[in-house]
């Protein structure tokens with residue numbers, strides 16, 4: 001059993017480093033994830049991990065702890081309708097403004113299903129953009145997730161979640177138990193490890209997807225990230241959040257747009 005002192009120590013560490021807030025009641029989550037990490041690191045259990053973290057914390061151990069506490073749930077074309085809105089409304093408007101170029105950011109991309117879905121959408125519906133005029137940045141705090149995304153290698157179970165068979169056959173090659181994204185798709189996406197708590201230094205974007213990550217943060221952290229996301233948009237650029245996420249703290253110049261099932265925020269500045 002995790003002790004209250006251990007819970008406080010790890011919860012504080014995770015919150016300070018990643019923003020992920022582990023409220024009392026999440027002891028089971030910390031305990032199961034960190035026992036698993038202890039096993040992977042060749043330690044006896046969470047107690048030994050705690051002693052190691054208390055007495056000799058290194059940046060790599062800290063990273064492993066944070067990584068273990070991230071929830072990387074994702075799938076291809078998650079919720080579908082934001083991708084429909086991207087195709088029918090957001091990208092055509094961005095192209096009109098920019099003249100055939102577009103910058104997209106999948107912030108908190110997990111293992112890459114979101115940016116690969118964007119890349120396939122560009123290839124299918126905006127072929128001119130897919131040949132070098134589109135820049136997809138995909139970032140996440142989790143090293144394991146980003147490396148998996150970069151490798152573009154997915155299991156059968158993963159491709160069965162949301163990826164139409166026609167796109168699977170067209171853009172992926174099967175090799176043993178895995179499906180590999182083709183080189184063209186992989187070239188379209190720039191994967192990087194990035195913590196949303198850090199200052200943003202990627203320039204500005206036409207579209208930002210920041211979905212199903214703000215739910216893990218406290219209001220003040222959410223607000224700071226929303227302000228930085230809004231600043232990172234070009235005029236007319238759009239921010240898409242997860243379906244259940246409310247952008248309290250988004251600057252007033254971000255206009256709420258409802259398009260079919262999708263609600264998104266457009267920069268009016």
Ligand SMILES: C[S@@+](CC[C@H](N)C(=O)[O-])C[C@H]1O[C@@H](n2cnc3c(N)ncnc32)[C@H](O)[C@@H]1O
Nearest residue numbers: 018070072074108110141142195196211212213
């Ligand atoms: C549930 S996944 C969402 C993935 C994808 N956006 C989707 O909607 O399918 C949440 C992701 O947020 C990442 N994350 C958590 N805290 C983060 C932070 N401070 N900076 C960047 N990414 C973070 C996690 O590593 C995880 O991969």
